[in-house]
Amino acid sequence: MDTDQLERYSRQIRLPQIGEAGQQRLLDSRVLIIGAGGLGSPVSMYLTAAGVGHLVLSDYDRVDESNLQRQIAHRHENIGKLKADSAAELLGEINPRTRVDAINYELDGDELLEHVDLADVVVDCTDNFPSRFTLNRMTLATGTPFVSGAAIRWQGQVVTFLPAEGASPCYQCLYPDESVEAATCAAEGVVAPLVGVIGSMQALETLNILLGVGAHLAGRLLMFDGMTMEWEAIKLPKNPSCPACSQTASEGTAAER
Ligand SMILES: [Zn+2]
Known part of the structure; x- marks a missing residue:
């Protein structure tokens, strides 16, 4: 690290859990963020500011006026622009030394798998189950840590x-049910700072995983209610007949090969 970086990250370096070695680890890290909307905005902005060296940010949607109430990586002047490019513009202003690869087309198949494999952490900032199921299967295949977030109405x-x-x-x-349909913010609504709360938790968890100081939400579902201001955590059991990770699922995959 040079003197500019020592100064920029001084408040993190001061933390005994981070120090110069931890900050260097963040600078050497690569994170894949799927979605540059309500959750992807705070996730990418905090990871960029905190000094994660390389972000791959994927979104093929365009900025709509109705996004601006909560998707804080986008500016009014970028309405109509591709979200990945719009967010990358702001991230470059926050921290020009973070490398941001903006992918503004639908990332899928082998190309997505390769990005999942190259990432130190995959952060799910999507708004639909098919994408989450795909990312889940891919992270299971590559062994990559996977941080998932969701926010709608007043709950996240x-x-x-x-x-x-x-x-x-x-x-x-x-x-377990692949046919489940996600409620959408367009239909149900969402209060603006809720996505900031949830996205910030995802960013913090990602830093903790990269630093090796804990992944304290591993296998625990943390829920927040913005109406009552209450947090609740429940431990998730492994489902022995899970369609993605159970013995039968892996045997099924092996049989398909
Ligand atoms: Zn499973």
């Missing part, structure tokens, strides 16, 4: 999965 939740650890449940242990 965060959960982490560490697929490299055998006893870890996975996202589909939580939602």
